[in-house]
Amino acid sequence: MIHRPLIILIAAASLAAGQAAATKSWIPARTADGQPDLQGVWTNATITPFERPAELANKPFLTEKEAAELEKQSAKSKVDRPPAAGDVGTYNQVWFDSGTKVVGTRQTSLVVDPPDGKVPVKPAAEAKRDYDLAHIGDSYEHMSVWDRCITRGVPGRMFPAGYNNAYQILQSPGYVVIMSEMIHDARVIPLDGRAHAPADVRSWDGDSRGHWDGNTLVVDTTNFNGKGWIATSAATGRIKGIPQSEALHVVERFTRTEPGTIQYEVTIDDPNVYTKPWKVSIPLTRDAQYVIYEYACQEGNEAVENILRGARAKEQAAR
8 A cells, every 4th residue: 555645745746746847858049148048028927825724734735636626616716795794895806816726746835845845933933923913003024024014025026916917028138127016125146256235235125146056046034133033924824924034044946847937936034033944936938918007005104104093092092
């Protein structure tokens, strides 16, 4: 008798081998200066959950039938319903673009390491997340840096959200630029081998340096200011609001595996927040018809003030 864990390992190894063979047989186009061409507009909307659901604890991949059923159930849930009494409601479905399909690998979570698909968060980091959530009305400092129109962070901007899941990649000799539709962040990444900025130079999105490992763009980011969140979208579930520290180290890998796909992988290491490093894997799909419009964040500009004003009014009424 073959035990279930062994079957899972065999299935995972078979899928990985098939992907490796496909990648090896396809040679990406080159830019004028001879680098693998990653340019274009790419999207990553998906219904695959960020972490693996409890009911799929020992199942790293869905079958084709299971994937089809999950997509069917997701479609049924994406309908407009009137808000409950006393609820101001939310956007209708025309404003959302969270995807309709699971990722092509049919992996059961975007988190692929640890093998259980769960982010190894320390209790203190979860407590900080919960405290911020409970004190949003006290100060803007407890609110998401996305709601405050600052940034979705690195690598948070690469994690799928409810809408605006597009990225434009541009290349020039010595540089790669990755522009994210959400909050219109543009990362200008040098490829000339320069060292990271001095340790006392820190920023919200850190200091990124890139290099090529064969056909893979590797981006190494350090020098974070420790004030951001690792993820800001509700699509990341319990990981939304987990804090960053100055020790955060992010390594991203962009590999164009076929004309319409870049395989994106990111390893996150922050010993002050996690018990060990963890990894996310998401395919980016090229969409030549996608139009990126300005993301002005005006709603956030108004919402922060309104939330704080509402909290002060509530305090006044309680006196």
